Amino acid sequence: xxxTDGASWVVLGRVEGRVTAVTLGADGAELDRMTLPxxxxxxxxxxxETAAAVRWVWSDAxxxxxxxxxxxxxxxxxxxxxxxxxxxxxxxxxxxxxxxxVASAWDAAPFVAGAESAPAxxxxxxxxDEPSGPPEDVxxxxxxxxRQREAIDGSEDPGRLRxxxxxxxxxxxxxxxxxxxxxxxxxxxHDAILTDVLGRRPVGGGTPEKLEDAAARVRAAxxxxxxxxxxxxxxxxxxxxxxxxxxxxxxxxxxxYRHPVIxxxxxxxxxxxxxxxNGWAWLAEWVHEGRFRPVYVPGGVVTGRWASSGxxxxxLPRQLRAxxxxxxxxxxxxxxxxxxxxxxxxxxxxxxxxxxxxxxxxLYAGIVETGAVALRSEAKIAMLGAMYxxxxxxxxxxxxxxxxxxxxxxxxxxxxxxxxxNGGVVSTWLGRSSPPPSSTWxxxxxxxxxxxxxxxxxxxxxxxxxxxxxxxxxxVVQGTAAEWALAWMADLRGRLAAIAPVGDADAAPxxxxxxxxxxxxxxxxHDEVIVHAPEEHAEAAASAVREAAAAAGRLLFGDFPIDxxxxxxxxxxxxxx
DNA sequence: AGCTGGATTGGG
DNA sequence: AGAACCCAATCCAGCT
Numbered sequence: 001x002x003x004t005d006g007a008s009w010v011v012l013g014r015v016e017g018r019v020t021a022v023t024l025g026a027d028g029a030e031l032d033r034m035t036l037p038x039x040x041x042x043x044x045x046x047x048x049e050t051a052a053a054v055r056w057v058w059s060d061a062x063x064x065x066x067x068x069x070x071x072x073x074x075x076x077x078x079x080x081x082x083x084x085x086x087x088x089x090x091x092x093x094x095x096x097x098x099x100x101x102v103a104s105a106w107d108a109a110p111f112v113a114g115a116e117s118a119p120a121x122x123x124x125x126x127x128x129d130e131p132s133g134p135p136e137d138v139x140x141x142x143x144x145x146x147r148q149r150e151a152i153d154g155s156e157d158p159g160r161l162r163x164x165x166x167x168x169x170x171x172x173x174x175x176x177x178x179x180x181x182x183x184x185x186x187x188x189x190h191d192a193i194l195t196d197v198l199g200r201r202p203v204g205g206g207t208p209e210k211l212e213d214a215a216a217r218v219r220a221a222x223x224x225x226x227x228x229x230x231x232x233x234x235x236x237x238x239x240x241x242x243x244x245x246x247x248x249x250x251x252x253x254x255x256x257y258r259h260p261v262i263x264x265x266x267x268x269x270x271x272x273x274x275x276x277x278n279g280w281a282w283l284a285e286w287v288h289e290g291r292f293r294p295v296y297v298p299g300g301v302v303t304g305r306w307a308s309s310g311x312x313x314x315x316l317p318r319q320l321r322a323x324x325x326x327x328x329x330x331x332x333x334x335x336x337x338x339x340x341x342x343x344x345x346x347x348x349x350x351x352x353x354x355x356x357x358x359x360x361x362x363l364y365a366g367i368v369e370t371g372a373v374a375l376r377s378e379a380k381i382a383m384l385g386a387m388y389x390x391x392x393x394x395x396x397x398x399x400x401x402x403x404x405x406x407x408x409x410x411x412x413x414x415x416x417x418x419x420x421x422n423g424g425v426v427s428t429w430l431g432r433s434s435p436p437p438s439s440t441w442x443x444x445x446x447x448x449x450x451x452x453x454x455x456x457x458x459x460x461x462x463x464x465x466x467x468x469x470x471x472x473x474x475x476v477v478q479g480t481a482a483e484w485a486l487a488w489m490a491d492l493r494g495r496l497a498a499i500a501p502v503g504d505a506d507a508a509p510x511x512x513x514x515x516x517x518x519x520x521x522x523x524x525x526h527d528e529v530i531v532h533a534p535e536e537h538a539e540a541a542a543s544a545v546r547e548a549a550a551a552a553g554r555l556l557f558g559d560f561p562i563d564x565x566x567x568x569x570x571x572x573x574x575x576x577x
Numbered sequence: 578a579g580c581t582g583g584a585t586t587g588g589g
Numbered sequence: 590a591g592a593a594c595c596c597a598a599t600c601c602a603g604c605t
Contacts, residue, residue, distance in 0.1 A: 249584080252590060
């Protein structure tokens with residue numbers, strides 16, 4: 001697929017305790033085949049990885065790489081068949097008749113450790129344990145890899161799809177590494193925050209002091225000593241009985257009312273959320289030996305963003321960031337990209353005016369300087385409105401100002417919206433395509449164009465068309481931003497691995513055998529990374545983070561003059577200053 | 578008893 | 590404030 005650097009492809013498969021490794025030449029022909037027992041795999045991979053430039057081709061990174069890392073073996077590059085299949089199957093750049101497009105066992109959810117040993121109790125039909133994840137047989141893998149090479153080589157833009165496959169596969173490695181290394185988490189700090197906010201931890205697992213106190217004040221204000229506060233319908237009825245005629249129990253609606261119950265109720269909701277989502281139970285389940293190890297799901301969102309499954313890694317409340325603390329003698333390098341999505345939009349659209357406004361500074365301040373809008377706050381909501389498809393309110397009112405000043409960028413998102421409204425498919429910069437509309441959607445559209453269509457039919461069809469337009473409008477920007485972030489992390493991963501190791505693996509053993517002696521990625525959240533680094537290498541790691549951002553911009557957008565400035569700090573804790 | 582969907586709130 | 594996009598986790602209600 002990539003014939004430029006001479007690295008060989010080694011395809012791995014396994015059956016009944018033995019691994020088969022097939023080495024392929026640049027033309028895809030089989031050069032060599034060998035088998036070995038599963039326990040011998042790490043040593044063999046480690047030796048080959050040191051000796052030669054290898055790209056490992058495997059079904060699913062979590063299935064293969066978690067065990068390698070645990071055995072102390074890190075690899076440089078892979079091709080993740082499951083993730084790349086999902087991209088190529090749907091990509092508009094791939095020919096409609098390509099074999100990768102037909103339904104197959106590669107349309108699989110990721111491997112989940114232990115999932116095969118938990119069959120549903122009342123499952124009908126087969127009583128066999130169905131292992132989760134894609135096929136593991138090596139010949140299946142070789143065949144699928146050939147289909148994917150064919151799909152890419154025969155596509156409209158092989159270069160872009162090669163980049164996307166490489167970036168997505170690097171992300172697959174990084175997700176496994178992030179879990180293996182873990183985010184340094186100081187449980188005593190977390191406990192102190194909980195105790196400060198909620199009051200003393202109840203011994204028998206009951207309600208914390210301050211939560212109980214807030215509940216008592218709510219019930220007193222309602223004049224109902226047994227009011228249920230955790231059931232939305234019951235709470236709504238209690239509020240109505242007290243003369244507060246809200247339609248929901250949401251924070252924003254409650255805040256509009258003046259009544260003695262409002263303040264304690266909002267307090268109750270805040271505390272209740274903290275204890276149930278990130279309280280002591282969460283701490284006991286997800287933090288062990290000073291590390292938070294969430295499950296990241298690369299490509300888990302239609303746009304290509306990562307999702308998480310378990311631990312809520314992408315939903316950590318700001319309130320708890322103080323619990324993210326570097327090990328003794330180590331530092332955190334915390335970096336996020338300022339206004340990633342509008343910068344990506346400027347580059348995709350080749351909109352020099354927007355790129356100028358973004359250059360070297362706060363993009364929203366730059367927009368104000370162009371005169372498109374008067375205030376920074378207006379620039380922000382106008383830009384978000386343009387990318388999300390707002391049509392009403394302040395945002396909808398301000399978008400036309402942007403359309404005059406940045407016609408190219410606005411045309412890109414407007415075109416994406418029009419395509420989506422008409423039932424079409426849109427693609428990101430590197431070629432990830434949106435899913436097509438459902439059959440229900442199509443049926444609603446054709447029913448509305450019947451001669452005897454009712455007003456209800458027409459209204460619904462219009463609404464669904466506009467909903468889909470907003471989705472495709474945002475898809476191209478959010479998805480390309482996700483690609484930029486993958487490229488950033490992939491490049492950063494390589495730079496960090498090149499920094500000389502320090503001390504011995506006992507220095508910070510909690511990160512495991514691979515990550516205890518050198519800077520490593522510890523956290524990722526859409527446009528932010530946290531690197532955990534030995535103090536003496538913190539500056540080098542920070543430089544690597546900055547250089548990787550510049551490299552990612554060049555990799556995706558060549559010499560188009562867009563920059564990606566970072567907000568970066570080196571600190572012992574992730575708490576905001 | 579287990580599943581699904583609504584409501585809510587946390588993140589970008 | 591929301592609006593307008595992409596999510597996950599939790600609890601509860603209502604269903605089978």
